[in-house]
Amino acid sequence: DIQMTQSPSSVSASVGDRVTITCRASQGIGSWLAWYQQKPGKAPKLLIYGASSLQSGVPSRFSGSGSGTDFTLTISSLQPEDFATYFCQEANSFPLTFGGGTKVEIK
Amino acid sequence: QVQLQESGPGLVKPSQTLSLTCTVSGGSLNIGGPYWTWIRQHPGKGLEWIGNIYYSGNTNYNPSLKSRVTISIDTSTNQFSLKLSSVTAADTAVYYCATSYDTPPEHAFDIWGQGTMVTVSS
Numbered sequence: 001d002i003q004m005t006q007s008p009s010s011v012s013a014s015v016g017d018r019v020t021i022t023c024r025a026s027q028g029i030g031s032w033l034a035w036y037q038q039k040p041g042k043a044p045k046l047l048i049y050g051a052s053s054l055q056s057g058v059p060s061r062f063s064g065s066g067s068g069t070d071f072t073l074t075i076s077s078l079q080p081e082d083f084a085t086y087f088c089q090e091a092n093s094f095p096l097t098f099g100g101g102t103k104v105e106i107k
Numbered sequence: 108q109v110q111l112q113e114s115g116p117g118l119v120k121p122s123q124t125l126s127l128t129c130t131v132s133g134g135s136l137n138i139g140g141p142y143w144t145w146i147r148q149h150p151g152k153g154l155e156w157i158g159n160i161y162y163s164g165n166t167n168y169n170p171s172l173k174s175r176v177t178i179s180i181d182t183s184t185n186q187f188s189l190k191l192s193s194v195t196a197a198d199t200a201v202y203y204c205a206t207s208y209d210t211p212p213e214h215a216f217d218i219w220g221q222g223t224m225v226t227v228s229s
Contacts, residue, residue, distance in 0.1 A: 001170075034215035043203055043222050044154065049215035056209075087154060091207075091214045095169040098154040 002026050002090045006099035012107040019075040021102045023088035028068045032092035035064055035073045038101075039084045048073065049091065078104070109134035111204045111220035119198075119227050125191040129204030129220060130184075137162050137182040140211045145178060145189045147200040148222075155200075159214075160187055194227045201225075 003026035013019050023033065031051040036044035046055045048064035051071055061076045075082055083106055088099040115127035129143070136143060145157040158168035160178045168176050177190040191198060201224050205216040 032213060034213070036216075043205075043219035044216070045219075046210075046215055046217045049210050049213055049217075055217060089154075089215070094167045095171075096156040096214055098156070100153050 001095055002029060002093055002097055004088055004090055004097050004099040006086075006088055006102050008102060009100065010103040010105060012105045013078050014107045015078055015080055017078045017107075019078055019082075019104060021073045021086055021088075021104075023066075023071045023073070023099050025069045025071075025090060029090050029092060031067050032090060033064070033066070033071050034089045034091045035062075036087045036089065037082075037084045038087065044087060047086075075104075109206070109208050109218050111206065111218055113202060113204050113220045113223040115223060115225070117224055117226060119194055119225060120229050121195055121227055122193055125189070125194050125198060125202075125225055125227075127189045127202055127204075127223065127225070128186050129188070130186050132185070134208070135182075136180060136185050136187065141206045141208045142167075142211075142214065143178075143180065143187045144205045144207075144214075144216065146203045146205055146216070148203070149200045157189065157191075157202075196227050199225065199227045 005024045033051040035048040038044040052064045085101045085103045110132045112130045119125045142159040144159040160166045175192045180187040201222045203222045204220040208218045
């Protein structure tokens, strides 16, 4: 199985801050990487697929980058509705695996 | 707009079989492209991929659950189902159905059900 390791596990930030979350795969996965946002009691929401492609309807302040084993999700200017937990996911090889999550909290 | 909805018992006794159904609306299961997937999330924890099924009936399962999991599809009712046998308290989780409807061949899940909480307890 491919292990996905996210860091940090939590981050405290203020509205307007730039926030960066990283995800590392235990082996190369090309660009087969997705990012999700999850709010309490809700299903995850797809933000990014193909490591850097923005899902339709997702604000442009979200961006993804990376390939191979190292990936980044960046929120350029944090908005109140962005406080949530974010997960990365390897999107090609079975079993598909998720990172442990990064909780973005209000500072 | 394709939508997914999970249904099934919220309480299952230990050693019994957990059975859930996902109903697809706004689109057809019987198309090439998307895989129809089950994912679970233990309380306060991360996400675990359980397995998926293609419209043809081909399945893929997580090796950690493979001996206990069966995913099936019924294109006539536009539903796919999950059965997990010999459950224990460790199977208590929110179960989601999901699909990569507009993102294949990548398995990036753009459509999710709302999730259903299943508790294993006597």
